[in-house]
Amino acid sequence: MEVQESNLRPCPPLIVVSKIEITDSKYKKLIDSLPKEERFPVGLRKYQGFWQFQNGIPGVLAMKEDFNPRPNDVIVSSFPKSGTTWLKALTFTIMHRDKYTFSNHPLLKLSPHDCVPFIELHYALRDKQYLETLPSPRVLGTHVPYSLLSDNTKISTCPIIHICRDPKDVIVSFWHMFTKFDGLMESLSFEQMYELFCEGRVHIGPVWDHVLEYYTKSLISPKKILILKYEEMLKDPTNGVMRIANFIGCPFSEEEMKSCLVEKIAEFCSFNKLRNFDIKQNEGNLKSYYYRKGIVGDWQNYMTPEMANKLDEVTKEKLCDFTF
Template sequence: MAQDRSESLNPLEASRQPDEDLVARLPTREGWSTPLTLYDNCWLRSHMVSKFMLVRDDFKPRRDDIILATHPKSGTTWLKSLAFTISSRSRCTFADHPLLTSNPQRVVPFIGVPGTGGDLDHLDTLPSPRLLSTHLPLTLLPPTVSTVGCRVVYLCREPKDAFVSRWHFDNKIGTGAPISLEDAFDMFCQGCSPFGPFWDHHLQYWNESLARPQEVMFLRYEEIVSDPLKVVRNLACFLGVPFTEEEEKSGLAEQIVRFCSFDSLRNLDANKAGGGVERAGGKIFLEASSLFRKGKVGDWVNHMSKDMGEKMDLLVKDKFKGSGLEF
């Protein structure tokens, strides 16, 4: 008779094992580059569900943590680069900067994602203050994120542009037949996309930023594009490391903007094709260059029909009605 696997574990290890029967019973849907499973009203890549189930119970936020939260394809790589460069400027120079040799996704680990430095046991060993990242909605993070005092920076993007970026990205990392724009659009509008529905994701962090504005900063991708210098200065203040008068006189904020610009990051050897392969959970393989496409605001018009754009706009208007959040 087969032994129950939990019997071979000590009590702590057993308590940290996801309920595999529960995972198997959860709704699953094909269509994107990997299957998605619906857990707690959030669509997650099926091969990562068990890892993410542990985050809410086992991740231990610290008071001085900084968590960069994003919905996928909303400027995650850019935000990581800016936040890391701002917060580490006292110990890193531009000449020997970690981003010259490492992709931003590795420099700032994803909570609960093995292979990115985000394994929960490994995160416990990192010195404070920790700079971490997540695509998880607020409801899948520990409740103490909202009470212990850690700071959260949330970045979102205009949904039509985010969708187009999502579609391109999934077709780059997929190994099977590419998903058509029409099929991807239908699923996205139904809320079925990695870490979707996107409206729930945005609203959770938006409402948290209204309730705790000193601890939750809500940013739009378009703000970074239109005025990166202003965002860098505001971000430095929020992170508790504002630029000194001397740093302002030396033009350090402008240097950070240039160093972390989309074109600058894309042209670094660490982020070029063949310059390294990112791995997430053992199921997704991608060249670092796939994290950099265009980054243009309004690029959706080159891919989506006018009818698609209008449908998305109506959906967004309906989902965010009365929230104060507009796109």
């Protein structure tokens, strides 16, 4: 069944779950019993080792209990601000390259988050049925750690692609994104966010545990989980495109290689192209929360050498042999 643009619709940003009312008494009782982080402007609770928007936890629980992927689904996962938007655009375009030309592509009108919806968001919004309306093969996204994926997802044949990024750049992008949301976090300085981040007390943190769960599982099941590094992808995006295609079972044919389709997809989904699509979609005003600079090393404009060294030391200690 071919994917049609009419099946896709604009989705709200994931942070809307922080404002969802918890109506299920079972969930409310559980959430009220969980440790709470008071310093974070948006309510966070710690559930099974990870801090999350407390009002989004029911969606994560429902997803864990109920979500059953189709065999040909592809799931893209990440810690927030680690290359999520880019990975969604690349994977969707690679998967559906036989259905769209670059001139009629959904990304010209919709964001990558519309084309690749967050599973937990639709469960939190009590809108899981929307996911069922999407024809196969679906590309779906998630920010939840591996341990909180449904058992059906873990035992399924659907591949999972996880992208990670140097935590120093993650925190800068993370802080900028959250300060854009309706003034929710205007009161939180970068220094305050830095301390919370180092303690792991941010949404879906700690980042090290999040990355380590997927990395460890990838060592055990390399055909199930592919780990991509943001910095390596930026250095050689065409190699990244080919790795994704091979991993999800959609390798490029000799004819496609000769026509430079790999390079064309890398260019079509490049940061500047996606950003320009977003500007046009929003009538010339960049309203999206998902695009800023997309570069490596911007942390140097925000951190002192001491701050950077501290974060590097924490990263080295927590991630052991894994390096960014």
